[in-house]
Amino acid sequence: MAIPVEILNVERPKNTVVAAYGKNKDKYSVIQRVGCKYVNGRNVPVNGPTIGHIINGKYVPIETIDIAAASTDLKDWANIVFCDGSFKEIMDELLEVYSLNDTLKIYCIAILRVCYPGIKDYELKEQYDNCFLSELYPGVALSRNTVSDFQSELGRTYSRVVTFMQNRVKSIRMDHHILIDGTLKSDESDVNSLSNFSRKAKTKGTRDISVLYAFDLEDMEPICSSCYPGNMLDQTSFEHFLKQNRVEKGLLVGDKGFQFSSAGNYFNEHKDLHYLNPLKRNSKLIMKYSMYEYDGILKGYSGITHKKVKVSDKKYLYSFRNTRKAAKEEKDYLDREKKKGIFDQKAFESKQKEFGTIVLECTKDLPPEIVYKAYDSRWEIELVMRYYKSACEFDETRVHSDYSVLGSEFIDFLSSLLTFKNLKILDKTNLLEKYTYKKIMSILDRGKKIKLANKDWELIKMNPSQIDVLKELDILPKDPVKPKRKPGRPPKNSAI
DSSP states (O other), rough: OOOOOHHHTSSSOOOEEEEESSTTTTTEEEEEEEEEEEEEEEEEEEEEEEEEEEEEEEEEEEGSOGGGOOOOSEEOHHHHHHHHHHHHHHHHHHHTTHHHHHHHHHHHHHHHHHSSTOOOOOGGHHHHHBBBBHHTTTOOOOOHHHHHHHHHHHHHHHHHHHHHHHHHHHOOOOOOOEEEEEEEEOOOOOOOOOOOOOHHHHHHHHHEEEEEEEEEETEEEEEEEEETTTSOOHHHHHHHHHHHOOSSEEEOOTTTTOOGGGGGHHHHHOEEEEEEOOOOOTTHHHHTTTTSOOOOOOOSSSSEEEEEEEEEETEEEEEEEHHHHHHHHHHHHHHHHHTTOOOOHHHHHHTTTTTTTTEEESSSSSOOOHHHHHHHHHHHHHHHIIIIIISSSSBOOOOOOOHHHHHHHHHHHHHHHHHHHHHHHTTTTTHHHHSHHHHHHHHHHHHHEOOOOOEEEEEOOOOOHHHHHHHHHSOOOOOOOOOOOOOOOOOOOTTT
């Protein structure tokens, strides 16, 4: 709706624009222009804060209107600046697929979900106005209805999400290890086809959706993800996941839930793609190649024996036995038998050789030390799922239609990506030795700025220990290092 000419002609400060708001678009705010930026070959104006309103045909500065209508002058700052700094490069990746307007919505929602875990969609607008995102990226529409419709539109145009994931997969290097895993999220919707009873339905009592993730072990961040119905097994969706995201190189490290044979044709078609996968302990290959008869001690590790067998030009078997794990598994087995009140010596002896063992098959000829280290690092993707579900509180969906679920999960993926980028930055400091990730984020949450009359934004008073955290993360400038004083002349010897 065009703004009436008589409103535009009202005298107001220079370098300002008038914007209509309200349910009927019959209220008018005066917004300050703070500059412009160069986007896609053209200069795009950048709007700043609202400095006043046009009321009854007159310009009224914001300082003199009711506080209920005034903009926020005390905003969360440190947490937003920290996340924006670590996530900035993703803006360029999003702009390859989405318009600037859509990119800003996706970007801001992802940051808000990380800074305020568990935030509901209808709370995004209020939190956006109350934090520094509204200063860094003003004018982003995040009302309840806008966000709901936008997530549905993201799902409706899912091919763009796939393109974004494929672009990220292109960055995988040949020597990188890619961890593959899945997780279940509660989804009790009756109107989307992804919600279904999973294998854990008996214990959870809820329906789920399934989310598959790929995690780059060297870069320490998620690469791509896809959603599937909750009743679909990981191995069933595995080949589709690889094809859709065009995972065509690297070494995939899976667990026993992934049968790589289910995607055998895909691996045959892509010679630069290899897999490392554990065999079940009842696999016939273990007995056929005597994988429990070890022939060496693993270099660089204590108490681990190993064996390597070449099955064919395209397959190798690796077995390992960890004496510490074997002792624990044996103790647990005997404790269980004790509770039962029975002990079968033959059953114990047949089980004993399996305690503390892992047998892996791989399509690449590698040193046993590399194979063991790659599989032993699978716990990294467990961190992905832990932060995905707890740190960001993404353990259940809050939307209903297929389109909305797909759109919301895409933003959840970006939030988990941001979380790991934050962790990489924190890992370069000594902060994680003193605080947990949540504690650091809560400290940053206390870093607020206030805008006083006729002054720029100022940081509120904080404890010295909290200031030190902000300095350690380069959110505040570090104290200059005082130069060492040059040694003076040596004292004269009075005896001379």
